[in-house]
Amino acid sequence: MKASGVAAEVLIVGQGVAGTLLAWECERAGIPFRLAAGAEGAPAMVSRVAAGIINPVTGRRLVKSWRIDTALPLARAAYRGIESAWGVKVWREMRVRRIFRDERERRTGAEKTARGELAPYVVAAETDGLWIEGAARVDLPVLLAAAQEHWMRSGCWLRETIDLEAETARHDLVVDCRGLAGALDPLWAPVPWEFSKGETLELAVANLPADVIRNSGHWLLPVGEGAAWCGATHTPGVVEATPSADARKTLEDSAAQLLGGQSCAITGHTAGVRVNLPDRHPVAGRHPRVARLGLLNGLGAKGALLAPMLARQWINHLTEGVPFDAAIDVARFVTTHR
Numbered sequence: 001m002k003a004s005g006v007a008a009e010v011l012i013v014g015q016g017v018a019g020t021l022l023a024w025e026c027e028r029a030g031i032p033f034r035l036a037a038g039a040e041g042a043p044a045m046v047s048r049v050a051a052g053i054i055n056p057v058t059g060r061r062l063v064k065s066w067r068i069d070t071a072l073p074l075a076r077a078a079y080r081g082i083e084s085a086w087g088v089k090v091w092r093e094m095r096v097r098r099i100f101r102d103e104r105e106r107r108t109g110a111e112k113t114a115r116g117e118l119a120p121y122v123v124a125a126e127t128d129g130l131w132i133e134g135a136a137r138v139d140l141p142v143l144l145a146a147a148q149e150h151w152m153r154s155g156c157w158l159r160e161t162i163d164l165e166a167e168t169a170r171h172d173l174v175v176d177c178r179g180l181a182g183a184l185d186p187l188w189a190p191v192p193w194e195f196s197k198g199e200t201l202e203l204a205v206a207n208l209p210a211d212v213i214r215n216s217g218h219w220l221l222p223v224g225e226g227a228a229w230c231g232a233t234h235t236p237g238v239v240e241a242t243p244s245a246d247a248r249k250t251l252e253d254s255a256a257q258l259l260g261g262q263s264c265a266i267t268g269h270t271a272g273v274r275v276n277l278p279d280r281h282p283v284a285g286r287h288p289r290v291a292r293l294g295l296l297n298g299l300g301a302k303g304a305l306l307a308p309m310l311a312r313q314w315i316n317h318l319t320e321g322v323p324f325d326a327a328i329d330v331a332r333f334v335t336t337h338r
């Protein structure tokens with residue numbers, strides 16, 4: 001920490017999955033920190049509505065998730081470490097049953113598996129779909145609550161809405177993990193943020209296998225005895241997290257299809273806003289003009305997978321002065337902007 005001139009205490013602003021994992025890695029590295037979670041009425045937190053799915057192979061064109069071979073072992077180690085340190089259950093190994101939507105998907109699945117392109121996560125395709133191994137679900141609501149309890153006890157957790165500019169003047173390092181609120185702040189104006197509203201239905205449904213996520217356009221995730229979530233929609237450019245009737249209807253239809261006629265009842269409907277970058281990589285690093293201000297954001301639809309890897313990059317930077325990965329560094333936008 002001293003090598004790069006970083007101060008005694010890091011102020012982490014925002015306690016979604018990004019801020020939580022950064023605080024966890026700081027604690028493990030012996031870096032003093034405080035974690036500010038926002039007071040009553042602080043901007044909404046998308047980590048509370050996220051399903052926490054980690055899926056190694058995604059999209060219409062069946063591609064491996066970006067940096068999956070590095071990010072997945074780091075995620076597994078971090079969440080399992082949290083489980084044993086705090087005595088909570090947050091990590092569940094799962095499989096994804098990907099059901100082909102049409103002939104094009106079926107052909108893509110057959111060709112890619114024949115070439116071994118999706119190994120080790122997919123080894124063979126069948127006529128109607130394929131199995132994706134190595135998936136997981138991170139129980140984000142449990143993780144966030146356990147983190148709050150743990151760091152409240154040690155006095156590191158603050159229920160405060162932080163004024164970034166004021167605190168940056170008072171701290172040697174403030175890391176902005178505010179998600180949507182950070183992306184809407186002119187402080188980060190050179191970053192070409194993009195937004196996508198997402199919605200999920202909560203369902204009461206019996207007898208689903210506990211370790212299988214069904215996926216065909218939308219996913220169906222078992223979340224406990226007699227309960228499942230179905231999601232998520234993507235509405236680009238929308239920053240209001242209000243559940244809509246259109247998304248409810250779309251997800252109701254998808255749930256019926258994924259359940260193959262099995263009955264279910266809707267018990268809840270949630271919405272949130274994802275923060276993305278045009279290259280679909282997350283963003284971390286120091287502010288181009290204010291070195292005391294850092295960033296960890298842009299986790300898109302993959303916060304559970306990416307937050308542990310980005311938190312590790314911050315720690316490597318703070319303890320050994322390692323530069324941020326160029327594909328992640330906020331500097332990539334500053335250069336483009338000039």
Ligand SMILES: Cc1cc2nc3c(=O)[nH]c(=O)nc-3n(C[C@H](O)[C@H](O)[C@H](O)COP(=O)(O)OP(=O)(O)OC[C@H]3O[C@@H](n4cnc5c(N)ncnc54)[C@H](O)[C@@H]3O)c2cc1C
Pocket residue numbers: 013014015016017018019036037038039042043044045046047048049050051052053054160161162163164177178179180181182197198199200231232233270271272273274296297298299300301302303304305
């Ligand atoms: C419907 C839906 C489903 C999703 N499903 C998945 C999924 O299955 N798997 C997956 O990996 N990802 C999923 N995501 C994406 C995931 O939610 C995000 O990648 C992730 O939660 C982003 O986390 P974050 O910590 O960056 O932001 P947030 O969770 O939004 O956290 C930011 C925090 O900062 C706080 N804050 C804001 N301003 C201040 C301030 N001034 N002072 C102090 N605190 C402040 C906020 O209150 C909030 O708590 C989903 C998203 C949606 C919308």
